[in-house]
Amino acid sequence: MKNIIVASTSTIHNAAYLEYLLPTLEEHFSDTKEILFIPFARPSGITHKGYTEKVATSFKKIDKKVKGLHEYEDKKKAIERAGGLFTGGGNTFLLVQQLYKYELLHVLREAIFNGVPYLGTSAGSNICGVTMQTTNDMPIVYPPSFKTLGVIPFNINPHYLDPDPNSKHMGETRETRIKEFHKFNNLPVVGLREGSWLAVKGDEIMLKGNLRARIFEQDIPPYEIESGELISFE
């Protein structure tokens, strides 16, 4: 049974990396002592090693060891054997390019469907969707496809940002961008605000955290759901 946490962000304002999620993660990863970390999105160009150490520091607080996927020659086997998985944020284009390069999407999807607990934050959440096409990131590299894990039946927009009514900036708002996506695609999009996450248990998907989430479906006005509500498009 799928057991996934799809988080908007790793870090909320004025808190340490992953801090707001640690109580949740302690339960989420209760059956494993070690987490396999996928550092490929590496924010701001941090090294895989540096990123993995940062993650290890946070997970140490709940008594978990962390290994970085970059350390393994056979990355597929590493994923197959993992007791827990975490894909961190950074640049989604880079992450997806790397997952294709090492041919890891299929094995990662398999592990998640087999029930290995998975945590994604930001780019690591984007890849849980059907495609990465509602990322906010810059296309700094060219991945061979925008198709991602599809372990949830819709797309994610992490770090969802409400329009600022006082802004004089003329660039598109996030909502406008997602509407443009819906001119060419019919997948629902869940806009996850900072500090929100989806708890996926099998086919049940619940919004968690303090805030509401904004749901975008093709051809209908966007609407909000409350924390604690289930998300379903059937």
Add this chain to the structure above:
Amino acid sequence: MKNIIVASTSTIHNAAYLEYLLPTLEEHFSDTKEILFIPFARPSGITHKGYTEKVATSFKKIDKKVKGLHEYEDKKKAIERAGGLFTGGGNTFLLVQQLYKYELLHVLREAIFNGVPYLGTSAGSNICGVTMQTTNDMPIVYPPSFKTLGVIPFNINPHYLDPDPNSKHMGETRETRIKEFHKFNNLPVVGLREGSWLAVKGDEIMLKGNLRARIFEQDIPPYEIESGELISFE
């Protein structure tokens, strides 16, 4: 001799479409009565026809006619015969996908190198760069390549936005995103703020408008240039 206006935006706050640029455009397009408009980025999913009408309304104020490229069966010939060219904003992924689909990049580049006056705003400016990899847009469609016109020897970040020191949002700032680009690419990036544009005359590229622009080069700190200064990376 190349004769290009590369504008951050079509529209500044509290002004009509293209209004702030009209005196400049009157001079820029002084040798032609008709502009060929490329509406393929179509913001918010507006139709090609609707977008072209919007553009025509603005250009009428300086006594220019506007035809939309979508009206032509033979789009290559339409570009070859144009006396003036304008590519409007919207979604850069969509624009680039369409330009590849109709195989127009080469003929457009040729026309610009032959001296046909060109105007780009937003997505239409992004494509003047070597690649579209510093766009802010969402990857709503998958183009066959990120390579663009390369009529200027660097990349553009339109609608450049300074970091908000009061923000509690944890998504990446624009500067952080461009720094990530430079982890994998060595092209300089010009961050054009709203209301700024580049006037390209042959190999001379001058910043215009009221604001400064922010320049990002690989491995050195970002710096500002003043309006009226030339941009060169040699």
